[in-house]
Amino acid sequence: MPSTARPLRKLGFLTIGLFDAADPGRGHESTLRLIELGERLGFDSAWVRHRHLQYGISSPVAVLAAASQRTRRIELGTAVIPLGWENPLRLAEDLATVDILSGGRLNPGVSVGPPVHYERVGPALYPDTADAEDFGYARVRRLLDFVRGEPATDFSGAEGFEVYSDVVQPHSPGLGRRLWYGGGSLASARWAGEHGMNLLTSSVVKAGDGDGPLDFAEIQLSQIREFRARHPDGDAARVSQGLVVIPTDSASPVQRAKYQQYAARRLPRTASPQGPARLLFAPDLVGTSAELAERLHAHAAFREVDEVAFALPFTFEHEDYVQILTDMATELGPALGWRPAS
Incomplete structure (x- = not known):
């Protein structure tokens, strides 16, 4: 088996939650229990998706605030917060607060573009x-500036009994280096690099308008x-890859x-843009x-990264996710050269 150019250094997972x-508490509790399991298994990071007006996590920052109090080591990320739904100044306050609560473990991933179904x-x-x-x-630029400590106002100081800051509070100095951009195009990759962000890649890329052969791995x-x-x-x-990866070592028939069957139903969409x-x-x-491991080692983009956040399928049961995460940590990760965190 060929070796990777970059040995796998960080293993993470991503869940939609x-x-x-009729019982939203059960699903949110399942997400928190999976994050706790991930920490016990030695995963380096756990990431949550963001869904508005759907039956998935609509407030990942709040969920990760809860997760920060039930874990001690594992990094906590969002993949990704669509900034079209957010006020960058308010979001900067929430992110810094959760980063402080977690002891500096938050990895916020964001993206731009109008909200889905914006006309409605x-x-x-x-x-x-x-x-x-x-x-x-520009919306990301505002968030970056606020998180990194640029002034949000031209006023600071005391006013009666109140004391005001001209920068977002609390300020978490390391958070600015842990901001990720979720990109799938050359333009977004270029912008993220020029602005010193980290790059989140996924199982989706923009194919562009060229007439040449379409190879997902080469585009990524x-x-x-x-x-x-x-x-x-x-x-x-830093670049993290987020393919959907489902190990079956300990799975039942x-x-x-x-x-x-899940993978087969989704396969036709991979044939063309x-x-x-x-x-x-x-x-x-x-x-x-x-x-x-053999398929990943053959993937041109995987060979270029040393961090992954493998995406869990959308519609499985809690016990399925337990099996998948356990196999990832005990079988797949070591097969890729990864060692669990102590």
Whole structure:
């Protein structure tokens, strides 16, 4: 088996945190228990997705605040917060607060663009400014500045019994180096690198408008290299890959069949770019850890990274996730050269 150019240094996982509308507490508790399990298994990081007006985590910062009090070591990330739904100044306050509560373990991932179905949700989200909101990179720039300690106002000092700061409080000095951009295009990779962020890649890339062959791994590899070429840290700039990876070492026959059927249903979308944005999806990877390690070592973009946050499938049961995470930590991770955190 060929070796990776960058030995796997950090192993993480990503969950959407689905819940039943009739019993949302059970789903949120399941997410917190998976994060606790991840820490016990030695994972380096646990990440939560962000879903608005759906049956998934709508407030990842609040969920990670709870997780910060039930764990002590594992890093906690968002993958990703869509900034079109957020006020950057208020979000900076929330992120810094949770980072302080966690002891400096928060890794916020963000992205830009208008909210999904903005024509329908815009009037509720921005009733007076829906047509004037800017959903471009300037929104990330504002968040970066606030988190990194740039002034948010020209006023500070005492006013009667009240004392005001001109920068976001609390200020967590290390948080600015742990901000991630979730990108799937050359333009986003370039912007993230130029602004000193870390780069979150996933199982989705933009195929672009070229007529050449479409190879997901090669497209993702070109984005990673563009990011590092633009980043002040160069080849040392942090990149995490987030493919859907499902080890089956200890799975029951019923679970294996379920996992294979899940991947098969999603496979057709990987054959060609999808939608106006020409999104190209990577196939879900299902198999034993030995099989998965071989496929990952053959993946051009995986060979370029030393951090991963493998995505858990959306619709499985809690016990399925326990099996998958356990196999990731005890079988797949070691097969990739990773060692669990103590």
